[in-house]
Amino acid sequence: MTTTATTGKTRQRKGDLIFSGATRIAGLTILLALAGVAIFLTLEGLPALEAGPEKLQGADSIVAYIGPLLFGTLLASAIALLIATPLAVGVALVISHYAPRRVSKSLGYAIDLLAAVPSVVYGLWGIGFLGPQLVPVYEWLEQNVGWLPFFAGPASSTGKTILTAGIVLAIMALPIITAISREIFAQTPTLHQEAALALGATRWEMVRLAVFPYARSGIVSAVMLGLGRALGETMAVAMVLSASGIVTFNLISSDNPSTIAANIALMFPEATGLGVNALIATGLVLFVVTFAVNFTARAIVARTEKGNR
Amino acid sequence: MAKSIDVSDLNIYYGDFLAVEGVSMTIPARSVTALIGPSGCGKSTFLRSLNRMHEVIPGARVDGKVVIDGQELYAPEVDPVEVRRQIGMVFQRPNPFPTMSIYENVLAGSRLNAKKLKKHAADEIVEKSLRGANLWEEVKDRLDKPGAGLSGGQQQRLCIARAIAVEPQVLLMDEPCSALDPISTSAIEDLIHDLKSDYTIVIVTHNMQQAARVSEDTAFFNLAGAGKPGRLVEMNATRKIFSNPDEPSTEAYISGRFG
C-alpha cells in the first residue's frame, strides 16, 4: 500500500512537471505571437510617417489619415453597442428568467446560430436588404428630427450609411453578448433571488435586486467582447458602408467615415510602397485600441468584483 | 397586526410528486409555533406554502386551503406578490443582498412597497428594524458598508431586520440558526422571544432543545415510510409534546430513538 502510494506520488509529480511545462510553453507562445504582431506592426507602420498625400488617399500626414478612420471605427462600434447591449441583455433575460423552458431553449439555439453566420452574408444582407429597407426611415428621420446633427441628412438613397453599418454590426455582436449574459443570469444564486421574492418583489424587481447586481461585471465583459467583434469587423462594414473618409456625426447621409478594418480590406489590394506602410500603421492603431478596450474591461470587472466583497 | 393561520387539508406537490399530504392545523397569532421532524419530511415545503414561496419552483403547486385572517391565500384573485409582502421569511442560509449596504438591505422591502421614501422616514425604519433585530449597536457606525461583510450571525439578524422592516403579519423562519455558532444562535433565540409579542412566528428547527426553548406550540411532521409523503403527526402545546405526547412516534422522535 505504502509503496504504491509513493510510486503513484512520484509519477504524478512527473505528470505535474510535464503539464506545467506544457502550459508554460503555451502561455509563452501566445505572448510571443502577440509581441511578434506588435513588433511587425510597429516596424512596418513607422515608415508611413514619411508618406505623402498621394499614398494617403489625399491626407496630408499619417495622423490626418488615421484620425477619420479611427473616428469611423469608434462611431460604428458605439452605434452597434448602443443597439446591441439593451437588446442582448433583454433577450438573455427572457431566456434565463421569463420564457418557459422549451421556448427559451429554442430561442437560445437561434441566437447561437446568428454567431455562425459568416460576415460576408451579413454584408450581403446589409446592402441587399437592410439598406434599401431603411431608406424611407432615413428620409423620415431627416424630415422630422433633422435638427439633430445625427439626422441632418441629406438622407442616403441607397441606405449605405454608417447607421446601417452600425445596425449590421449590432446584429453580429448580439449573439456573443447574449450568450455570456444569459449564462451569468442563469448562475444567479437562488438564495438571493428567493430573498427578493420573499420580500414581495415582482419578477422584474427580483431581476433588479438580485440578478443585475450579481451579473454586472459579467455584462461588462460580454459587452467588451461584443465591442471587440464590432471594432475588428471587416467584410460586413466594407460592403455596407459608402465611405468618403470624412469626420461627421451625421449618421444617415451617403458621406460617411470609413472604419480601419474595412479600409484595410478595401485598399490593401491596390496599395504599393508607403501606401502599404500607411495601412499597417492604421492596423497598429486598431491593435492598440483593442488592447485598451480589453484592459479597461478588465479594470472595470476587477473593480466591481472588489465592490461585491 | 399579527394574524392566526388556518390550514386545512393541504397537499403540496413538486410536479407529480406529492411531498406533503393532508395537513390541517391552526397556528395561533402572537405566538411561536415550531415545526419539527426528521429531514425530508416536508417542513420547509410546508413553511414555504404559507407565503406562496413554494410555487416559485417550476412545476410546484398545492391544493387545499390556507386562511389568514379570513383571507384565503390560494384564492384565484389573490396576488402572490401581495401575500409575500404581508408574510416575511427568513431562510436557512443568511442571504443579504451582497452588493447592497446594510442600510439598503434593511430598506429593500420598503423600497418595493413605496418607491418614494423620504430620507428621514428611511432612517427611522432602518434604526427601528435593526434595533428590533438586536443588531443596531453592532452596525450603527457602518451602515453604508456591504451587508456581506458581517459575520454569519449578524447577517442572519440583518435578514430578520429586513423582514420585519415592512411590518409583516407573520414571520416564517426556516432553520434560521442551523448555519450559526451557539452565541449567534442564542442571540437569535432571544430575538424570537422579543418578536413574538408583535408577530405570529412559525419556525422550522431540527434542534429539539431550541423548539422547547422558543415555542408555545410544536407540530411534529413525519414520513409514513420511504417514498411516502410527509404528514403532520401531532400538534400540541410544546410542553405537552416534550413531556407527554399523544402519539407514540412523537415520543420516539423526541426521545431520540430515530430521526
Ligand SMILES: Nc1ncnc2c1ncn2[C@@H]1O[C@H](COP(=O)(O)OP(=O)(O)O)[C@@H](O)[C@H]1O
Ligand atoms: N425543489 C424540489 N423539487 C423536488 N422535490 C423537492 C424539492 N425540494 C424538496 N423536495 C422534496 O420534498 C420533500 C420534502 O423536502 P423538505 O421540505 O425540504 O424537507 P425538510 O425541510 O423537512 O427537510 C423531500 O422528499 C424532498 O426531496
Ligand SMILES: [Mg+2]
Ligand atoms: Mg428543510
